[in-house]
Amino acid sequence: MxxxxxxxxxxxxxxxxxxxxxxxxxxxxxxxxxxxxxxxxxxxxxxxxxxxxxxxxxxxxxxxxxxxxxxxxxxxxxxxxxxxxxxxxxxxxxxxxxxxxxxxxxxxxxxxxxxxxxxxxxxxxPWGAYLGDEGLKKGIRAVTSSYTRHHPNITMTEAKLTGGYFNSMLAHREAQEAGFDEAVLLDPYGFVAEGPGENIFMVRDGVLYTPPLSTALDGITRKTVLELAREEGIEVQEKPLSRDTFYIADEAFFCGTAAEVVPIREMDNRTIGAGEAGPVTQRLQARYFDVVAGRDARHTDWLDFVYQD
Ligand code: PMP
The missing domain is CATH 3.30.470.10 (Aminotransferase class 4, branched-chain amino acid transferase, N-terminal domain)
Incomplete structure (x- = not known):
């Protein structure tokens, strides 16, 4: 339609x-x-x-x-x-x-x-799961893009700017044409930045890692995931991550408003962890869906009830 x-x-x-x-x-x-x-x-x-x-x-x-x-x-x-x-x-x-x-x-x-x-x-x-219902459950296959994420001195990386999304579109299309579900964009220095419309996380030895905001968008889902992880007692580190740290991660996932929390089961043809949604990802995804659906009394302050004043 x-x-x-x-x-x-x-x-x-x-x-x-x-x-x-x-x-x-x-x-x-x-x-x-x-x-x-x-x-x-x-x-x-x-x-x-x-x-x-x-x-x-x-x-x-x-x-x-x-x-x-x-x-x-x-x-x-x-x-x-x-x-x-x-x-x-x-x-x-x-x-x-x-x-x-x-x-x-x-x-x-x-x-x-x-x-x-x-x-x-x-x-x-109405808009369903951005990367598919199957992706939410089983995880998706990601690939490093040949396109670099915007250099912070070429555009404004913290503005959600319509024109900036040509970079995301090129990366997403390239990934899809190569048979993958989603792209991973590296920053101009070669570190993992984010997805075309998602922030990215990985888990190794129980620690949750995500790239710093130097070139990635300050995602509201990213912020939410970081807060939920802290509540779960999961150690969190924001630091530059090379692509190969993802290859040897136990788990990885994308997150964003449209994408929600999506496990990444494979990156650049390397299986990540057990090749399925890992336990930390599953826990954070479940917490996220509970929070947004109002099933978590601790976070009703994040919800704006449309049919009530
Ligand atoms: N990075 C990019 C490039 C995005 O377009 C989005 C979606 N707005 C995100 C990250 C995730 O941001 P949010 O969680 O606020 O939707």
């Missing part, structure tokens, strides 16, 4: 419009030059109906991305928080993916975007 041809409502510049009417002109600046900022947010069905996971943190990151790119946001953070809740409600959704996007309008072409109108839209739709 086309993303453009659906029933429902989309929040566009302050009001809900019909899904099919949420359109923009072909000379929209961001369509040409790729400077827009966005978020990927998920809501899950809980006993109290849909709850958006860490909504305020996602919205903060959207505004931080806009600030980094010097893109003046025409709405307050509070308005965009409310817009996301409103879109879920207006479409009668429970579990869904939410996509806020800010982009420049069509007032002018050329590289100078100063003074152009900034538009903000929020859409939401």
């Amino acid at each position: 086309s993303m453009a041809d659906r029933d429902g409502k989309i929040w566009m510049d302050g009001e809900l419009v019909e899904w099919r009417d949420a359109t923009t002109h072909v000379l929209t600046h961001t369509l040409h030059y790729g400077m827009g900022v966005f978020e990927g947010v998920r809501a899950y069905n809980t006993e109290r109906g849909a709850a958006i996971f860490r909504l305020r943190e996602h919205t903060r990151r959207l505004f931080n991305s806009a600030h980094i790119m010097q893109m003046p946001m025409p709405f307050s953070e509070e308005t965009i928080v409310e817009a996301q809740r409103e879109v879920v409600r207006a479409n009668g959704l429970d579990s869904c993916y939410i996509r806020p996007l800010a982009f420049y309008g069509s007032e002018a072409m050329g590289l100078n975007a100063q003074g152009l109108q900034v538009h903000v839209v929020v859409a939401a739709w």
Whole structure:
């Protein structure tokens, strides 16, 4: 089903419009030059109906991305928080993916975007397991990409920038065409950075490792996993990791809002650990799914219940 041809409502510049009417002109600046900022947010069905996971943190990151790119946001953070809740409600959704996007309008072409109108839209739709249900259970096969993750002096690696995702798309497509499920991108210095849309972790001798944020996105799922691991009494280290440390890891996994927590059972044709979801990965994945679904009383503060005030 086309993303453009659906029933429902989309929040566009302050009001809900019909899904099919949420359109923009072909000379929209961001369509040409790729400077827009966005978020990927998920809501899950809980006993109290849909709850958006860490909504305020996602919205903060959207505004931080806009600030980094010097893109003046025409709405307050509070308005965009409310817009996301409103879109879920207006479409009668429970579990869904939410996509806020800010982009420049069509007032002018050329590289100078100063003074152009900034538009903000929020859409939401049901979206299942990003790397497949099977991947969540059994793990996926990853491959190191021939593409390098962005150098921090070529773009802004902490902004979730639309144009930046061409790098992710090249890597993801290359991996898929080679018969793998997902790519692993190395940073410009040769260390493992992240996946095209996921942060990455490994476990060795009971210690959980993840690359530092020098070139990876400051993922909200990454932060969540780190907090849950600490609660579980698992030692955590953030340090540069070469690709071969993953080959000899006991376990590895990707995590992200869309991907959730996905075991990596193989990397570059080397089996990782026992070639299945390892015990630490399984524990953290189970904790994650309990938290997002509101089954963990310790973390209901991370949930924004859409159908309640
Ligand atoms: N890295 C990249 C490049 C991403 O696009 C994403 C998805 N937003 C992530 C990591 C994971 O971030 P989060 O957990 O906040 O979704």
